[in-house]
Amino acid sequence: MYMAYTTNPHLPTIRARAVRLYREGQSLRQVARYTGYHYATISKWVAKSPLSGVNEIPTQSSRPRHHPRELASETVRAIVAQRLQHGRCAEVVHEELRARDIVVSLSSVKRTLERQRLVRKRSPWKRYHAPLERPQAQKPGDLVQMDTIHLMATPASRIYVYTLLDVYSRWAYAWAVERINAVQSVQFLKRARGRAPFSFRMLQSDHGPEFSMHFTERAKIAHRHSRVRRPNDNAHLERFNGTLQQELLRSLPTDVRSINQALPAWIAYYNGERLHLG
Numbered sequence: 001m002y003m004a005y006t007t008n009p010h011l012p013t014i015r016a017r018a019v020r021l022y023r024e025g026q027s028l029r030q031v032a033r034y035t036g037y038h039y040a041t042i043s044k045w046v047a048k049s050p051l052s053g054v055n056e057i058p059t060q061s062s063r064p065r066h067h068p069r070e071l072a073s074e075t076v077r078a079i080v081a082q083r084l085q086h087g088r089c090a091e092v093v094h095e096e097l098r099a100r101d102i103v104v105s106l107s108s109v110k111r112t113l114e115r116q117r118l119v120r121k122r123s124p125w126k127r128y129h130a131p132l133e134r135p136q137a138q139k140p141g142d143l144v145q146m147d148t149i150h151l152m153a154t155p156a157s158r159i160y161v162y163t164l165l166d167v168y169s170r171w172a173y174a175w176a177v178e179r180i181n182a183v184q185s186v187q188f189l190k191r192a193r194g195r196a197p198f199s200f201r202m203l204q205s206d207h208g209p210e211f212s213m214h215f216t217e218r219a220k221i222a223h224r225h226s227r228v229r230r231p232n233d234n235a236h237l238e239r240f241n242g243t244l245q246q247e248l249l250r251s252l253p254t255d256v257r258s259i260n261q262a263l264p265a266w267i268a269y270y271n272g273e274r275l276h277l278g
Contacts, residue, residue, distance in 0.1 A: 006059055015057035018042050019049040071108055078102055079112045090119075127213040132202075132224035134233075137167040140198035145237035146189070146205040148180055149245065153254045161259065162188040163244065165237045171196060171271055172240050176259040182214035189219055206234065243270075 014035060021031045022042065032039040049057055078100075082093045090110045097104060113119050137143040149161040160180045165172045173192040177184050193200060203223045205211035216223040226233035248266045252258050 008059075012056035012058050015045045016049070016054050019046050019057070020053065022046055023053070071104065071112065075102060075104055076112055076116075079104070079109055080116055080118065083113055083118050129207070129213065129216070129225050132222060134204070134224065135202050140166055140169040140171065141196075141201045143167040143202050143204060144200045145234050146185070146203055146211065147234060147237050147241060148208065148210060149241055149249070151249065151254050159254060159256050159259075161244070161249070163237060163241055164188070164192045165240045166196070166198070167236050169198070170236070170240075170276060171198075173267060174244060174263055176256045176263065178256055180208075180210040182210060182212055182218065185210045185215045186218045189221075204234065206231075 018031050018035045018037070019042075021034065022028060023046075026034075028039040028042050028046075031042050035042070045057060078097060079093060082088075082096050086092075086096075088096075090106065090113055093113070094104070094106045094109045097109070110119075135142050144164060144166050146162070146164050149163060151159050151161065153159045159176060159178055161174055161176045162180070162185070163172070163174045173195060175188055175191060177188070189200075189203075200221050203219065203221050204226060205223070206226050207228060211223075211225070231238055244266075248262060249259065252262055
């Protein structure tokens with residue numbers, strides 16, 4: 001963790017100015033009286049600044065470089081190696097190390113993984129999704145699932161197909177786009193609502209960035225998220241995605257225009273003519 005001696009945002013510039021005044025001919029005491037800092041502090045700034053001069057001398061961390069009870073370097077390497085071998089969480093790494101008779105606390109494993117930048121932290125921009133109870137689909141629109149299919153257009157680029165399915169009636173809709181985000185998700189939802197023969201009362205999606213809180217606020221419909229790493233929560237739509245890829249997308253060129261030209265006829269066939277086992 002970064003711990004600074006000071007949080008004054010102007011101090012790096014003040015240090016550089018003090019060093020510049022000293023090198024222009026003023027004494028340490030004169031610079032100290034001008035800046036309000038002790039002359040010994042000015043002397044340390046001068047020693048740290050390169051002779052070529054800088055516009056700022058940044059504030060360094062006050063964190064100690066060593067601790068009398070710090071982990072041995074061999075233990076740190078063992079933690080990192082165990083993490084990289086299987087990519088498991090800190091709890092699993094801790095148990096695997098204990099099985100190898102490497103004594104280290106779970107908190108030390110977590111701190112080591114964090115310091116080695118092996119922990120994927122939650123984005124500060126990702127807002128909390130309040131959980132909503134899953135409703136019983138007793139009529140059309142009670143629960144409408146949304147998802148995206150990712151298709152490789154070239155080895156270095158993708159296109160995306162938005163999909164939507166009503167759990168009760170199995171009415172479905174899909175549309176291809178070149179990129180996905182909250183704005184595209186709202187536009188797709190408007191297209192689907194304009195074509196659906198019923199109103200939507202509850203949406204369900206995964207935690208993809210295209211279904212973030214920004215989408216929830218703009219959709220103006222109750223929106224719940226499935227459990228993390230639980231694709232079975234969206235099982236009806238996942239089955240539809242597989243059918244769509246097998247019966248249509250695999251036989252088309254991987255470009256947005258071709259897919260969107262073929263989708264309306266196939267969606268009409270799926271919703272109105274195709275026999276369903278249900």
